[in-house]
Amino acid sequence: MTASVLGFLAGEALRDLVRAGWIAISSVLLTTLSLLTIGGFWVFSTNLGDAVARWREQLRVIVYLKEEPAPAAVGALMDRIRSEGGVARIEFVSKAEALRRLKRELGAQAAVAGMLPNPLPASLEVTPRASASTPDATGALIQRLASMPEVSEVQGGTEWVERLAQFQRLLQLIGLGIGGVLVLAAVLTVTTATTLVLYARRDELDIMRLVGVPEAVIRLPLLLQGIGQGLLGAILALLGLIVGYRLARPGVEPLVSLTLGLPHMTFLSGTAIVTLLGSGALLGAVGGWLAKGRS
Amino acid sequence: MIALHRVSKVFRVGPVKVPALSDVSFKIGKGEFAVLCGPSGAGKTTLLRLLYRDELPTEGRIDVADYNLTSLPRSEVPALRRAMGIVFQDAKLLPGRTVYENIAFVLRVLGTPRPEITPRAFGALKAVGLSARAQAYPAQLSQGEAQRAALARAIVKEPMLLLADEPTGNLDEGIASEIFDLLKDIWSRGTTVLLATHQAALAERLNRRTLVFQGGRLVKDDG
Incomplete structure (x- = not known):
């Protein structure tokens, strides 16, 4: 197919889009709405995912020791814990260091802490490996550490992080569910718009078939028209997301920082933006291709 | 250019079989001008539709130029149609x-x-x-x-071949005659022309090979 035919067919597609009128506008708006919903959930889920990842990184298992080991024995004890597997980092906190930290946290009331004998136990702060920071793996690690003779108590767990991760997955599913229904509606509207165009252009298409234009070339403007509607809907959705994000960010970011511990909110990545635009074009292409006409 | 060998076409209307063409055979050479003549329902339009592969024959074999239409894949129909021009009774502008x-x-x-x-x-x-x-x-x-x-x-x-299906069906005799003259002009420039018409008197004046159809059968071929 030559460039001039392609140009001509693209022009025809644009003319069709204008010819389809309100039905084309409603299919563009439905595409916008569906991708805006998916995109909105995506932004929220991305930030929640960032928070989960951050919290997973900061996850610690605190191993309280019955007695403070002699400085020479600390290294051997840490090696034994490392050999349990699933451990990324270990830090020894002596009784004195624990008291220093307490005084730092107490601030003005630190004098009270200074008058008492040091009641704090020595401990080891164990950071599990990312791959081992699941509830099951961390639970097993805690059990193994608790069974060591030097250990009095082990604190830590990932249940709450996991619950947040599950909430994030649920949020993604809800977003995909609502977005999916809206996508289906958008595809059907694009199909209806294209079918109306097919009906309006049936004489032209008959002539094209009679003079020997291949079916793929005949359907190309319909496909382009669908892609045009989908892409336009996706661009509007993206603009809506950008405007909505900019407007909401100043108010929402402090709340997110307070509840999720994220210093900054993030918008969709470049890949996500391309995926969103591509989904719009694909959605329109499917709608355009599904349109039925005489062949 | 065109060869039909024992071609039949039967349309099905629900459980009823309606024969449109029965055992039709003829050949039209390259550069020839032939007239398909006969009353409405004689099978002329069905024959033309078979020639531009809008329909497939129920039986028999059809060749147009280098194409065997009976086995021609759907994807090659556009190439066949690019080699022919088609006009109808309704101008379809x-x-x-x-x-x-x-x-x-x-x-x-x-x-x-x-x-x-x-x-x-x-x-x-x-x-x-x-x-x-x-x-x-x-x-x-x-x-x-x-x-x-x-x-x-x-x-x-x-096109190499021009198929004209009752192009003068809606026209008065004077204008129909002008259209026939135009078809002859086109033929004289080397295009094979196959004209279907029910206007026997006008067709006779063309003084070209005439194939007469009646009830889906070829009853006379003066070629």
Whole structure:
């Protein structure tokens, strides 16, 4: 197919889009709405995912020791814990260091802490490996550490992080569910718009078939028209997301920082933006291709 | 150019079988002008539809140029149709486009280089004597002019074969005669022409090979 035919067919597609009128506008708006919903959930889920990842990184298992080991024995004890597997980092906190930290946290009331004998136990702060920071793996690690003779108590767990991760997955599913229904509606509207165009252009298409234009070339403007509607809907959705994000960010970011511990909110990545635009074009292409006409 | 060997076509209307063509065989050579003559329902239109592969025969074999239409894959039908021009009783002009645009439309969708479109479209209009009406819309044309425009659209891609299905069916005798003269002009430039008409007297005046059909059967071939 030559460039001039392609140009001509693209022009025809644009003319069709204008010819389809309100039905084309409603299919563009439905595409916008569906991708805006998916995109909105995506932004929220991305930030929640960032928070989960951050919290997973900061996850610690605190191993309280019955007695403070002699400085020479600390290294051997840490090696034994490392050999349990699933451990990324270990830090020894002596009784004195624990008291220093307490005084730092107490601030003005630190004098009270200074008058008492040091009641704090020595401990080891164990950071599990990312791959081992699941509830099951961390639970097993805690059990193994608790069974060591030097250990009095082990604190830590990932249940709450996991619950947040599950909430994030649920949020993604809800977003995909609502977005999916809206996508289906958008595809059907694009199909209806294209079918109306097919009906309006049936004489032209008959002539094209009679003079020997291949079916793929005949359907190309319909496909382009669908892609045009989908892409336009996706661009509007993206603009809506950008405007909505900019407007909401100043108010929402402090709340997110307070509840999720994220210093900054993030918008969709470049890949996500391309995926969103591509989904719009694909959605329109499917709608355009599904349109039925005489062949 | 065209060869039919024992071709039959039966349409099914629900459980009822309606025979449209029965055991038709004939050959038309390259550069020939032949007339399919017969009353309405004789099978002329069905025969033409078989020739441009709008329908497949129920039995028999059809060859057009190098194409065996009986086994021609659907994907190759456009190539077959590019080699032929087709005109109908109803001119089938696109109402929203001028006469010139109707003709240029065919060239554009077939990928003709842009600089060639205008001269070729006007060449076709000149050949049918319609240059002065190039900017008119189909609604502004007489029936005779509309049929001339349809002929211009059919010949603009310089087909090897022109199929004309009752092109004068809606026209009075004088204008029909002019259209027949045009078809002869087109034939004289080397195009094979197959004309289907029920106007026996007019067809006789053409003085060309005539195949007479009746009830789906070829009853006379003076070729």
